[in-house]
Amino acid sequence: MIDSLVDAGMNDLISDLQALIRQPSVSAKKVGLVECANLVAKMMQKAGINSEVLYLDDKTVPPIVYGEVKSKANPAAKTLLFYNHYDVQPEEPLELWEDEPFSGTVRDNKVFGRGSADDKGELVTRIKAVEYFLKETGNVPCNIKFIVEGEEEVGSVHVEQYLKKYKEKLACDGVIWEFGYVDAKDRPILSLGMKGLLYVELIATGPSRDAHSSLAVLIENPAWRLVSALKTMRDEKSGRVTIKDWYKEVKPFTKQELAVISKEPFDEGEFRSEYGIKRFVAGARGRDAKKALVGMPTCNIAGFDSGYIGEGAKTVLPAKARVKIDFRLVPGMVPEKQLARLKKHLKDHGFSDIEVNFIHGEAAARTSIYDPFVKKVDEAAREAFGSSILSVSSAGTGPMYSFVKVLKAPCISIGSTYMFARIHSPNEFARIDLLNKCTKCMVRIIEKFAA
Ligand SMILES: [Zn+2]
Numbered sequence: 001m002i003d004s005l006v007d008a009g010m011n012d013l014i015s016d017l018q019a020l021i022r023q024p025s026v027s028a029k030k031v032g033l034v035e036c037a038n039l040v041a042k043m044m045q046k047a048g049i050n051s052e053v054l055y056l057d058d059k060t061v062p063p064i065v066y067g068e069v070k071s072k073a074n075p076a077a078k079t080l081l082f083y084n085h086y087d088v089q090p091e092e093p094l095e096l097w098e099d100e101p102f103s104g105t106v107r108d109n110k111v112f113g114r115g116s117a118d119d120k121g122e123l124v125t126r127i128k129a130v131e132y133f134l135k136e137t138g139n140v141p142c143n144i145k146f147i148v149e150g151e152e153e154v155g156s157v158h159v160e161q162y163l164k165k166y167k168e169k170l171a172c173d174g175v176i177w178e179f180g181y182v183d184a185k186d187r188p189i190l191s192l193g194m195k196g197l198l199y200v201e202l203i204a205t206g207p208s209r210d211a212h213s214s215l216a217v218l219i220e221n222p223a224w225r226l227v228s229a230l231k232t233m234r235d236e237k238s239g240r241v242t243i244k245d246w247y248k249e250v251k252p253f254t255k256q257e258l259a260v261i262s263k264e265p266f267d268e269g270e271f272r273s274e275y276g277i278k279r280f281v282a283g284a285r286g287r288d289a290k291k292a293l294v295g296m297p298t299c300n301i302a303g304f305d306s307g308y309i310g311e312g313a314k315t316v317l318p319a320k321a322r323v324k325i326d327f328r329l330v331p332g333m334v335p336e337k338q339l340a341r342l343k344k345h346l347k348d349h350g351f352s353d354i355e356v357n358f359i360h361g362e363a364a365a366r367t368s369i370y371d372p373f374v375k376k377v378d379e380a381a382r383e384a385f386g387s388s389i390l391s392v393s394s395a396g397t398g399p400m401y402s403f404v405k406v407l408k409a410p411c412i413s414i415g416s417t418y419m420f421a422r423i424h425s426p427n428e429f430a431r432i433d434l435l436n437k438c439t440k441c442m443v444r445i446i447e448k449f450a451a
Helices: 002-008 010-021 033-047 120-137 159-165 213-217 222-231 255-263 268-275 286-295 335-348 372-385 400-407 432-450
Strands: 050-054 064-069 079-085 110-112 143-149 174-176 189-191 196-205 300-306 320-329 355-362 389-391 429-431
Touching (some): 002 120, 010 033, 010 110, 010 120, 010 432, 033 143, 079 120, 120 143, 143 159, 159 400, 189 372, 196 335, 222 300, 222 320, 255 389, 335 355, 372 432, 429 432
Parallel strands (some): 079 174, 189 389
Antiparallel strands (some): 050 064, 064 143, 110 429, 196 320, 196 355
8 A cells, every 4th residue: 555655755755855955945035946946856756757847938037847757557547737836935034943944854743944844845745645656556547747836935927937838748637736734633724726916006296305294285295195095995894995896707605615615614713812803804703704715805005105204203295105005806806907997996086196006916716616626635635634624715825827727727725734834934844744644645636636
């Protein structure tokens, strides 16, 4: 049975993970990326996976690692694609690490280090699942491919270009997403989607330079101007965006989706105390709070900047006011279309003087809960972890839509990352017991996907 190979191979898995951690690969600083890509390619070869390091025409863009194993018994079988990333977040602040950030220290059932969970731990479970399959049976029951990118932590800026350039190579029938959380009760969360994002900057301009504030009787203050414009964009009571047609393409949840949402565990009280808040937006509770998390668009002020905020008083009328806003989007919403609606809204409300700068746009994606792929992955997760939680969508954003659009394949997020594994923070770790269960889960996904 492959499970016993997984158990016997845990030391090997850990040493591969340590090797990956010890090769820093910080995309924000462009450190060690090509080296790490080459290391991943080598690791795949060692596991029996054919690998290649692929580039775009612009060779300064970090490469992707492509991996492939064809099923010998059934070359016409379906193809499963694993999407991961080899880049990591910066290691700072250094003083808060108990070990060296890139040490891969093993202690108390944990492997510590930047990238141990996000995403190198996830990557090794998938490589090892394929390796043990090949070791045990000399074959894989379906075709397997890998795409491992190097810019996930900086917004996957080129992943769509890669998908388009290597569309034939990457063609597949289902995608296992790069990460998956495991909750405090050791239940893996199968997430079927991600929200989209529209990120903009609005600038209001006042006098040609900062003015004495006594002149506020005559000169319009751009900070007020911006505040007034912002007030027209969102209803404070309901939290709803009040821009015309903002929700036009948003479909309500189906009965079955609502049933899934109802079953999803969510400790409201703990959540509120964790963040030190007394109530949720619009006073949402119970299922409404969960519905908001998986399916509510937002208009969030991410930053506001104007005038004097130093010590004491400075009576000034600022020349400029600037706000950064992120709108979370849900399936059906097209970032470019929403941007046009925002611009029209400002114009219609007499704010055509406010400059709108587009910063980033990404559409949402969601795999249907009826897709047969969901049932297979869910069964695999239950067998390997003992239980599972199905989630209609994650509240966060990722490049899932690019995969759905270019490869036209359903995507499911499932993995080994403990909820409190301190990803993106000092002392990030991967739990060894979860790496073990997740590898067994991946083995089962490969088996069931082929069936
Ligand atoms: Zn990350």
